[in-house]
Amino acid sequence: MEFSVKSGSPEKQRSACIVVGVFEPRRLTSVAEQLDEISEGYISNLLRRGDLEGKPGQMLLLHHIPNILSERVLLVGCGKERELDERQYKQIISKTIKTLNETGSMEAVSFLTELHVKGRDIYWKVRQAVETTQDTLYTFMQLKTKKGEPRRPLRKIVFNVPTRRELPVGERAVDHGLAIANGMKTTKDVANMPPNICNAKYLLEQAQLLEKQFDSLEVEAIGEKKMAELGMNSYLAVGRGSANESIMTIMHHKGGPDDQAPIVLVGKGLTFDSGGISIKPSEAMDEMKYDMGGAAGVIGTMHSIACMNLPINIIGVLAGCENMPDADAYRPGDVLTTMSGQTVEVLNTDAEGRLVLCDALTYVERFEPELVIDVATLTGACIIALGAHASGVMSNHNPLAHELLNASEQSGDKAWRLPLWDEYQEQLESPFADMTNLGGRAAGTITAACFLSRFTKKYNWAHMDIAGTAWKSGKNKGATGRPVPMLSQFLMNRAGLEAED
Ligand code: BES
Ligand code: MN
Ligand code: ZN
Numbered sequence: 001m002e003f004s005v006k007s008g009s010p011e012k013q014r015s016a017c018i019v020v021g022v023f024e025p026r027r028l029t030s031v032a033e034q035l036d037e038i039s040e041g042y043i044s045n046l047l048r049r050g051d052l053e054g055k056p057g058q059m060l061l062l063h064h065i066p067n068i069l070s071e072r073v074l075l076v077g078c079g080k081e082r083e084l085d086e087r088q089y090k091q092i093i094s095k096t097i098k099t100l101n102e103t104g105s106m107e108a109v110s111f112l113t114e115l116h117v118k119g120r121d122i123y124w125k126v127r128q129a130v131e132t133t134q135d136t137l138y139t140f141m142q143l144k145t146k147k148g149e150p151r152r153p154l155r156k157i158v159f160n161v162p163t164r165r166e167l168p169v170g171e172r173a174v175d176h177g178l179a180i181a182n183g184m185k186t187t188k189d190v191a192n193m194p195p196n197i198c199n200a201k202y203l204l205e206q207a208q209l210l211e212k213q214f215d216s217l218e219v220e221a222i223g224e225k226k227m228a229e230l231g232m233n234s235y236l237a238v239g240r241g242s243a244n245e246s247i248m249t250i251m252h253h254k255g256g257p258d259d260q261a262p263i264v265l266v267g268k269g270l271t272f273d274s275g276g277i278s279i280k281p282s283e284a285m286d287e288m289k290y291d292m293g294g295a296a297g298v299i300g301t302m303h304s305i306a307c308m309n310l311p312i313n314i315i316g317v318l319a320g321c322e323n324m325p326d327a328d329a330y331r332p333g334d335v336l337t338t339m340s341g342q343t344v345e346v347l348n349t350d351a352e353g354r355l356v357l358c359d360a361l362t363y364v365e366r367f368e369p370e371l372v373i374d375v376a377t378l379t380g381a382c383i384i385a386l387g388a389h390a391s392g393v394m395s396n397h398n399p400l401a402h403e404l405l406n407a408s409e410q411s412g413d414k415a416w417r418l419p420l421w422d423e424y425q426e427q428l429e430s431p432f433a434d435m436t437n438l439g440g441r442a443a444g445t446i447t448a449a450c451f452l453s454r455f456t457k458k459y460n461w462a463h464m465d466i467a468g469t470a471w472k473s474g475k476n477k478g479a480t481g482r483p484v485p486m487l488s489q490f491l492m493n494r495a496g497l498e499a500e501d
Helices: 028-036 042-048 086-103 123-136 164-192 200-213 224-232 233-239 286-307 353-367 380-386 400-413 422-428 444-453 484-494
Strands: 001-006 017-022 059-065 073-079 105-109 157-158 216-222 249-253 261-274 313-323 334-336 342-344 371-376 391-395 413-418 461-465
Touching: 001 105, 001 123, 001 164, 001 249, 017 028, 017 086, 028 073, 042 059, 073 086, 086 123, 123 157, 123 164, 123 342, 157 164, 157 484, 164 286, 164 484, 200 216, 200 261, 200 286, 200 313, 233 313, 233 334, 249 413, 261 286, 261 353, 261 444, 261 484, 286 313, 286 371, 286 400, 286 484, 313 353, 353 371, 371 484, 380 391, 380 444, 391 400, 391 444, 400 413, 400 461, 400 484, 422 444, 444 461
Parallel strands: 001 157, 017 073, 017 105, 105 157, 261 313, 261 371, 371 461, 391 413
Antiparallel strands: 059 073, 216 249, 249 313, 334 342, 391 461
């Protein structure tokens, strides 16, 4: 999709379609009013006859309105003016895009960016419109033999801003929105790919494709041989039952001075989590192909920050492997010596994510990081706590937690903090090793993070549990592209990128 920004009055547009809002009940927005005047009351007449109430998401497509240069006008219901909030704005944009894609207009000029959304400026409205448009139009067609495309798909959207003064901000919002949307698409494509294709090596190859595309990116890989030399026995144990090699992919984005400490992102990359010997029930087990959602989120974020060429150093780690039952698989009762030297008694082979992440988190100490954020589909308990709407955030450093929640708020990619108090650590005690990998049913998301916190003492660290947010189940099953918006926003803030400069 091509996006651009301009500033003009609706009656002067000569486009395949112009998109304007109508509030409930039957109240024209000022833009719709301008069209109404030119057309001598054509629109208000229709409303009076009851063709459109203005309820959120209602659509009315009109052709050849008298005195109007554009072929079509799409009236979009925006609900009650005072109730228009962020969520409703995004829903309206999404519905509009779906409708436009079916009308046959290949180009549209949208005035929805002029709606008043509580607490949000033009930058936010344009950026969200770009992100939401790309999100709505996303499909995963790679593995279908018949690709059904609309006959005349929408190709170009022009967002109108109220005055010429807002053009630069609008253009910046388009650039940022596209960078984030590109990253989300990469995340979705990688995550939706089935586990017989998407293994740890596939994750490495996807990173290498980005390396070819961006000068700022460099990729290295740590295979099983190197892991053994490094003493990453916990990571290796998880992948031992799999026919696919465990590979940790490391992506370097060099945007800052050489001596600047990097921000490190670590993604859980279980390309399939069967549970191992503590095997999962069959129902919805296919969804455990998404257990690499953390790694997918990291590669997508690296894509988005490379698009923006952020002037700071960022490292993305994709901790790839597969958890399978096998004669050689690790088992409940095993005691593993992690790279850090600490020992772990395995009580459940399905609590594998923490065993992979702990060694990856020890490994990244060598980068002397400014801070480390790990991202993981770590616990089913997080879905019980927060559902599918918010990612869980936990941290050993309050300012970092606040920065992340702030980025979440700015980007509209919801997250909520859970505590990491010492009291919870007791649930990890073991009679045979330094700790177990199982904290019991109570506060499962927190005890998983407590486990990780024992490996992150050397730097400021935050953990994101995206078990509920990385993909959708049910008839719209698919990866969401989260938490790319939140992480990209966090890094944009760190790089000092603003809406205007
Ligand atoms: N990948 C799962 C967590 C998960 C489950 C995410 C369902 C999204 C949907 C993780 O490896 C796991 O199996 N966790 C166990 C931990 C338990 C054994 C302590 C869980 O959540 O049940
Ligand atoms: Mn598991
Ligand atoms: Zn898992």
